[in-house]
Every structure is written in structure tokens, then in C-alpha cells.
Amino acid sequence: MIEMFVREIFFDGSTKSYILILQDEEKNSTLPIWIGPFEAQAISMGKAGTPPERPQTHDLFVSLLNHLKIRILSAVIEKVEEGTFFSRIHLLSESSEFSIDARPSDAVAIAIRAQVPIYVKEEVIHQIPEHPDFRQLLDSPEDSDPPE
Template sequence: MELEVLGVRRQSPLDQVVVLLLDLVGRRLLPIVVGLAEGTAIAAAHSGAVPPRPMTHDLLVATLRSTGVDLERVEIVALIDGVFHAELVLDNGERVDSRASDAIAVAVRAGCPVLCAPEVLIESGLEVEEHTADEEVEEFRAFLDTVSPDDFVAGDEGPEGRRPPS
């Protein structure tokens, strides 16, 4: 199942960073808790920010391309003991084991699809009500248009007191 990366959100009171992925066909939302560094990397790439020097995920994509290998897709393949496992699927047929957070950060930079095993979506996905899903997605996208990667480094509400929609 192909997922759309909606964005990254900092959750209080536990101060967790969550990547939100949406299965448009099955109407399931897949939240994945990630580290602050990975969340910032995903948020920066998702917003189109280009760092002055390549970050680690940029470096991986550039390295692959310089060797003539492209990233076809990322697959979230399993949930084991509460940890999401992913694989980078290369155009030469190779599969590379990855943390889901790193795989998503690389996928956003490479512009490739993020897929998820159906059993992972069934186990961890949250059903989205059909009549409000589009409104919630649009509200979250509007929030993402106003947030910057720096908002994930400051306190609970970001530097300007902005809070994501609830």
C-alpha cells in the first residue's frame, strides 16, 4: 500500500516527534515515532528546504545516484516489538535494511514512493473517518505550510507559540 508523507509533528506532553503517513486507498493514518534528528530531516526535506551542505540522507541519495543506482521505493516491511523496520529497494534489485525513519527521510529526498506492508497497516494504522479525512489532511497541510524545521528544536509550542492542529 502506498503512503503519502503528510509531515512531521511534535507531540506533547511526552515531547515525541511523529511522522504521519496516510494510506489514501484504505483511509488509514500510520503514525511513526522518530528521533528528533530524523524528524527534523524529514520535515526539512518535506518543506523543500535545501541545506548549504549535504546532510546524511542527502549524501546517501547522492552517493547512490553517483554509482548509477536509484532508489525505486521504500517499504515499511514489519513492526517488531514496537519498532518499524523498513527496506530501501534499489533499481538494481538490491534491498537494504533500514530504520523506518531513515528510509522515509531518504524517500522524501529521492522523490520515491513509500509503501507499507498491509499487515503493518492493519496492526498499527488508525482508521480515518471518511467524511472528515480530507478536511483533517488539509488542516494539517496548512499547518505544515507555516512550520519550519526549527520549530521542532524549540519548546512544546515552537518559537512563536504555534501548535499543530488537534
């Protein structure tokens, strides 16, 4: 598995959706994941570290787990099938370690808030072809603003 970080969120005008860009620290591996505007906003808010006036869903989830003394260990993007990514959030309770199914956008938003690693299995990275305009997107930040 490769530890990755949120590099950026871009707006893709051709699909009218947002692209979450995950990248490893050495910038050898990059993974684009298409997400919706609400998911883009949730990840951006978490990354900015600005607490909302009222808890959002991901904030509530992390708070609830902390209250129940369940530790979030990591988020893992495990596979992609027919263009759909699958991930799991790995947790530790007082009695056991377990994981739960989650959309990658939710897993990333939660991992950011819990300040835990985001991992991607190597086979997932190798399965995703690079977007034709991907390099151009990475080099032109003017369309990278997530929705307010």
C-alpha cells in the same frame, strides 16, 4: 502494499517525541511512527525541498547512489515487532535489484529526497492501534512544528 505520503509531523508532548504521520492518498489508512527530533528535522527539510547549505546524511546517501548509478526504487515499511518498525530501501543497480535494511525515518527521508514512493504493508497498518489523542493531533496543527 499501500502507497503512503508524509501528511505531517507532530510533536507529542506526552512522550516528548515527534510523530511522523503517513497517510494514503484517499485518507483511508494512516500510520503514526514515533521518531526523534533529528529524524523529524531531516524529513521536514526533505519535504520542504529546501537544499541545505551543506549536504546532510540523507542528501549524501542519495547523491552517492546517483553517482554510483544505483537507482532508488522505493521505501517499504515491512513489519512492526514489539513497537519497533522495520523497513527496507529497494534499489536497482545495472546488474540487479536489491534492498537494504533501514529505520523507517531514514527510509522516508531518503524516499522524499529521491522522489520515490513510500509503501507500507497492509498488515503493518492493521497492527498499529490508533493513538488515543490521534484524531485531535490531526485536527490541531499548532504543535506540528519540527525542530529547527
